[in-house]
Amino acid sequence: MTALAGRDRTGEGQVVDLALIEPILTALGPQPTWYDQLGHVQPRTGNRSQNNAPRGTYLTADGTWVAVSTSAQSIAERVMVLVGRPDLIDAPWFATGEDRARHADVLDEAVGGWIARHTRADVLAAFEKAEAAVAPIQDVRDVMTDPQYQALNTITTVDDPELGPLRMQNVLFRLSGTPGAIRWAGRPHGADTEEVLTELGLTPADLAGLRAEGAL
Template sequence: MPEEKMMPEGSSAPLADVKVIDVGTLLAAPFAAAILGDFGAEVIKIEQPSGDPLRRYGHQYDGVPLLWKVVNRNKKSVVLDLKDPGNHDTFIDLVAGADVLIENFRPGTLERWGFSPTKLQETNQQLVVTRVTGFGQDGPYARRPGFGTLAEAMSGLAAMSGERDGPPLLPSFPLADALAGMQAACATLIALHARRRIGRGQVADVAITEAMIAAMGAQVTAYEKLGVKPRRVGSSSDNNAPRNVYRCADGRWVAVSAPAQSVAERVVRLVGRPELTDEPWFASGRGRVSHRDLLDNAIGQWIGRFRRDEVIDAFEEAGAAVAPIYEVDDVLDDPHFQARQATVHVPDSELDTVCMPNVAFRLSETPGSIRWAGPRLGEHTDDVLNGEHP
């Protein structure tokens, strides 16, 4: 296994000169702050005395929340009740020395507490304020409660997900929050870069609904030009075929994708139907979609005769695209993911170590790293508020 190139310690980390105040809760905004922390930013997580609701969300081990450990890695936990006017000056002092404030309260909440972006930037002109909400800071829905599930519903994702005759399908994990978190991290970095040129910070307004709509690609473009609405097609695609999941003889599953005609040709030859390549409709993705039931039947019957490992070996030998349908233990056992260190064991004061996804992208000279898992509630309050930096 190749040795992982860890992020340089100290000032050589790419974001070591960036201080982030994370007052977000649950997922989208804290996920953005975590990405910055992965690359060396000092991230101070401000929590109410009751703690971030994420501490009570999802699986726990001996009472310790596991999702918390992942989403709030590389952060310092500070307990500070922002609703208490007595803590106003303390928070303003923290913001005065920060580069970024990330929040995801309902619009108007920070303003009600006396912390509007305008006021904060009067204290610190260089401050970037990244605001993540369900629907954005303005518009008719701005003050509605907004969560990732609502964005998945309103973006068109649920309407096009599921089996043909089944109901709309929501993803079983927080997809929209993760996408919005990545968009928020990107917006923050762009604002920090622009600060060098314009000489001041700015406000980034990130709506989870709009992040999800953007991820849907050209669905609105196709509707505006052609009146086409995406349909529920299960694991198939309206753009190309073959593309589906198929059950093997041992009960395991594989996914097959053939976005290029050359790959589609290899697949049908492999499964014993080379004559299909001579059909006029086979020459385009849309043509193959119009005959996807025929293709699925041919591929499904062939795959159903063999064990999954036999199917994958045959596809790889033929140069056709296939992948096993993994469960989580398969992910951990996969030799490629192990070689790439797609998951890592992170030291933790409560659980000794915690296994979690590694930093999602690699930089050749200044790679990111996960130095510690999500902290205990208020673990760093005294150190941060007293100006100490352990």
């Protein structure tokens, strides 16, 4: 969009070069700055954060996973009340996210233990009632039935001559004027061979000969 706006002003286009690795790098947050200014290299923490706790992924009683993040002191306190460990709130290290992160084992045991005794539906309902951030970790089965994905038509159905109705990811963005759609899942193997070889100068006799030899 920026390049197009610039073209409108200057009349000149430009190449937009974006590697997939670059937006992924932003997931590291301030780590490049930490290293530049402090020489700090963050060790591997799995699903944990060095800045806050409790925060991670937890297994529910019905064998599914949820992600929990306590982004503020008040939320962390509500979660401790929810999981039956209000006593931890009075611990001197509970006062800041960084200090809580240093005691993640204790907090994970409390939160993870409570979640392990409840189904995902009950966990989501309880955390929502407590106004604490939680989300189900979806596998592809969940994606295919998720009401939000269904409302967005993120997974669409395409008719395929060989496989019949075929569900796949839809166009990744929606435009009001030119919404776009997937017309086919892919041409059958060899569907355009004759046309391509004819454009290259092969005659019907040449093609017949190649077929007889098993080359086509």
